[in-house]
Amino acid sequence: QVQLVESGGGLVQAGGSLRLSCTASGSIFTMGWYRQAPGKQRELVAGISRSGSTNYADSVKGRFTISRDKNTVYLEMNSLKPEDTAVYYCGAGSIWPPTIRRNDYWGQGTQVSVSS
Secondary structure, eight states: OOEEEEEEEEEETOOOOEEEEEOOOOSSSEEEEEEEEETTTOEEEEEEETTEEEEEGGTTTTTTEEEETTTTEEEESSOOGGOOEOOOOEEEEESSSTTTEEEEEEEEEEEEEEEE
């Protein structure tokens, strides 16, 4: 059983930046960040494979950057907008590209709030 431990998140003003981190307790092929806003379904934000392939949701392209160092994945979030407010979850699995259904493991979630 792999555990995912997240850190980062918090409250920031629009236009600000935050960095999320997630460390897996074991070897993982695909890691990603997902988010779920109140009343909405969970969605993929960005994913990264062990080889460094990445994908992003259209809404965050050019503002968010996902990176990885072995079993730790980072999400650098810049130019944050109020609509980025959500609980952000780290997910991990063995298949690329990542999707919610393909993930085997989930972190506990961390709140990101962006004020206008």
